[in-house]
Amino acid sequence: MKKLTYLLLVLLTASLAFAQRDYRNHTRSMLRQTVYNTGELGRALEGSNSTSVGLPLGTSSLEWPPFSRMTLDQIPYWGQQNGQGSGLVLRALVRGTYEARACGGITDGSGNAIAVAGVFVIPGSIVRTENYPVLADGSLNPNFNPDEAEEKIVTQYETTPPMKLRVTQTSRAWSFPGYDSFIITEYDIVNFDTLEYTNGFVMSQNAFSPSAFGLQRKYGIWNESSVTSRSREEYCRYNFSRLMTYVHSRNGFPDTVYFDRWSSPGNRGGLNSPQAVGVLPLHYDYDRLQPRSQTTYTVSDSARVWDENGKFKQPYSTETNGNRNQEMSRTILLGLDINTHNPNGFNNKQTGSTASADSSNWALFHSPYKAAYPWAPGLTDPIANQSFIDYWHGRMKPRAFSGSGYTGAFFHYMSFGPYVFRPGEHLKFAIAHVVGYGPGVAVDSVWRDAGGRNAGHGVNNGSWFSPVPSWYNTVTYPNLSGIAGITTMGSTYLQNHSLPWYVTGGNGVSSVDPARVISIRDVADRAIQMYTGKALKKYDGVQFRPESTAATGAYNTSYIPIPSPHLIVKNGRDTKNRLVWSPAVEAFTSLPNVQAARLAGRIRASLSHYLVLKSPEGLGPWTVLDTIRLRDPRYYDVDSTYGGPQMYVYRDGASLVGENYYYALISVDSLGGRSGFTNITYQITDKAAVLKLGGKLYVAPNPLILTSNYGGSTLEGDINDRIKFFGLPQRARIRVFSYSGQLVGEVMHDADLYSHEWFQISRNSQRIAAGVYFYVVEDLNDGSIAKGKFVVIH
Known part of the structure; x- marks a missing residue:
């Protein structure tokens, strides 16, 4: 018996040892994202105030636009990363004990990233599949499937015992203009235990902050802190008609140095944080919601949270939070506990002689569903107004409908439940991560989303509806900022400058699909179209209902462009x-x-x-x-x-x-x-390497005075610091010595290229000082040597 136990232990240890954390990258669309076989998206969730938070090379975290990492004026920038990590958190009653498992979406008590692999989740398989219309050899792909994504990543992972849930996660991306700024992720969750789990919850946890580059340029740091994401210049918003939680900066953070250069046609744009980034549900499992008859729920809103079928109205919670402490116990309180529903569901139906505050605030301030709105012309639609009141009565108030939407825009929690996880049954969910060039366009300012202010208004100051800003025009309204002197939201940038090149649907998709795809609202509508397979619809004034969509996406309605050739x-x-x-x-x-x-x-x-x-x-x-x-x-x-x-x-x-x-x-x-x-x-741009040393070998610029004056850019460092060695053989070692003879740096050259670049970084990872330097180039094929010197003046 002891030998058997020992053998089982060895086998278990071996299986866990082979289940290593691994990742694949979405690189097809304008929106880049890294997917891990643990459920983590982008990166391990990071919410600390560390001054050294970064992102591993070769990975992206909701990067939009791509190719954005750079070194500028000797400062390395992480690029236009808009996420600090996403993932699932699952909780249920298992054999009489509540068990919670984080497949991403959790930190320690100080917001630092923690390992979830082997603790909460067992990593599994991960496969990236290309469905490109053009193959790598330039020929057409005879197996191209127009009803499937161009790029798909499928990973499978399991929660650690005693909770036995297996998740199959499938994410999809496209390069088609107008459809290249979202990633759709489907989840298939199955209980492979022998008994059912009750009071189950499924939470999508996300951290948004647009963007790493913008925060670094404005504040010098990319992290979650009171001087960056909680600087009161980033706002959490909630769009009710799309059930979309998102974040945008107050004015796009215009660059103070390179604004004019970057605003030129075809360029990146002069706004460093123009992104509005968020997530919306495309489908959640309705059938397996736990019935009221099997649920003990004693929170004060219990009379209105149940629908006509005795199912809990969803989402169960839509929280946002800026507190760095996102460890498990706190995460549970934010949407995984049947005994906690805070804030309560909307009470926006008048049932007595005196209207509830929610009812009055909704009717008076959610333009355009009521004419009496203080800032916009009345666009009265009583039928639409009543439809929204009926739908949202009893549903969870999003946290953006409070002061947390202003001071806590970073962490976003969207949970569904309670569920019954029955053995062998599959629960299916789908979400879309979306990024747009701002929260709206000019005409969208008539719409009202939750958040966007530092204080409420209306009855008991209980309304948090605020106009949707854009980068076309500014809007002004009371309480939009708690910072003295700030009275406007948005920007007039697009009145005088063109859209950046990466907003590929900014002028419409084609002459037969002229609707422009610019803002996060536009992108979300395209994601809904792609998933549902229905005609494109603008979901302003129309309620999207993810409980009524199919459990898997259709992916068969978008315009398909003629593909670009292999170049x-x-x-x-x-x-x-x-x-x-x-x-x-x-x-x-x-x-x-x-x-x-x-x-x-x-x-x-x-x-x-x-x-x-x-x-x-x-x-x-x-x-x-x-x-x-x-x-x-x-x-x-x-x-x-x-x-x-x-x-x-x-x-x-x-x-x-x-x-x-x-x-x-x-x-x-x-x-x-x-x-x-x-x-x-x-x-x-280069020519072939020399056959052997002995010809002209030189360094340029020489001398380097302050800057290299090279044009273009480089993937390796700051173009202004670049020194190039010319006249190299195919295999060479370049050594650089100080005037005193100390070895400063060593560079290996192994390519059929005439030159090699170096960025004045010593072997101690420090920028070299001004002075005279000597170099020795050794041909590794025949051992011949060439020498020279160069001068650096800073």
Whole structure:
């Protein structure tokens, strides 16, 4: 018996040892996200006030736009990361004891990230699948499925015993303009125990703060603290018609140094935190909600929280919080406890001679459902007004409907329950993480979302409805800020500047789908359309009902653009870059697998032409080098040196050795629909390595005076600090010595390139001081050596 026990222990230990935390990345869309096989999204939830909070290289946390990590003026920036971690938290009564498990979505008592793998969750499999219309070799994908996402990540994990819940999590992303700023995640939760669990809850926990770059530029730090996310310049909001909780900055945080440069056409934009970022439910399981007859619920709102079927009205909670203490016991109180429902559900139906405060506040202040609104023209719709009152009566007041929406915009909790987890039964949920260029557009200021103010108004100061701002115009209303001198919300930025390049649906999807996709509201509506498979609808004044949607997404209604080609950029023998691609996408509409989509009107046009784009940096400014028609005789089948026969070859005559560029190729159809930015390619302009040392080997700039004066950008460091070594063989060791002979740095070169860049960072990870330096280059193939010196003046 002892031997058997020992053997089982060894097997269990071995199985846990092989179940390592792992991740895959969503890289297809403009919204980048890392997915872990523990349920964590973006990163392990981090809510501390540490001054060294960062993000591992090679990962993203709701990064929008992409390619945003950089070193600027010797300061490293984490980029346009808009999330500090997301995940599920599950709780239920298991064998007479309440058990809670965090699949992400939890910190320690000080907000520091903690390990959930092996503690709350057992990591499982994780697989990333590409459904790209163009394969890596440039040919069309004969198996492309137009009714599935272009990129899908499926992971499976289990809660640790004694709770035995298995979660299959599937997240999807698309590159299609207008549909490239959301990620849809479906959850399939099954009880693989032998008995049922009661009083069960499913919570989606998210941390939002737009954005890491904006906070670093404004405050010098990216973290959760009273001087960053709780600086009272970021607001939590709640949109009732979409059940969407989201965050936006007060004015987009305009840059104080590079505003004019970054606001140029095709560039990143002069606002450092223009994002409105949030999450909404697309589906929650209604059938398996625990019936009232089996539930003991004694909270003061118990008379109004049950629907006509004896099910608890959902969501059970929609909390936001800025307190860094998000350990398990506190998380339970925020939406996982049948004995706690705080704040209570809305009491917005008048049942006696005296109207409730909720009833009065809702009717008077939730424009446009009542004419008597103090700031906007009356858009009276009594039927819609009553419909919203009926739907929200008894449902949880979102925490944004209080002062927490102003001082605690960081943590967001959305829970559903109570549920019965029966053995073998599957509970299914779906959510969408969405990011838009601001909370609304100019016309959206007539709408009112919860939050957006530091004090309530109306009856007993109990209303927290506030206008929806935008980056088109400012709005002014009482109590919008507790900071002296601040009286406006929003910005007039877009009155004088164009949208950044990464808002790909900003001018509409095509001439047959002209609705512009700019704000988070626009993006959320597209996510709903994508999931439900129904016609696009603007959910302002119309209630979206996730309890009535299908348990799995349809994914079969969006416009499908002609895909962009696979792009290869090569160094030319004349040191001019060559862009090479095949004409395969010109036959996209003939693929057998897309014929049903054509008949359904999802593919309405054939390819018209290509746009060749170039940028000195990943974030812009992107400029059009040329418009190339199909089989253009200037570029098609005229230069087999780089592309072979029947290929397009474009020569960038303005490219310079030593400069780095980004290139992209966009397909445009006859209706104006464009492909996504799916082939952005970073190119170091260079020529082939020398055969052996002995020719001209030099350093530039030399001397380096304050700045390198190189154009473009680099992935490795600050372009202004770059020193380049030229005349290198394919394999070389570069050593740099101080004037006194001390080894300062060592660089290994292993590429068929003529040059190598160095950023004045010593082997002690410090920036070198001004002075005279000597270098020794050793050819690792034949041992030959070349020497020289350079000067740095700071």
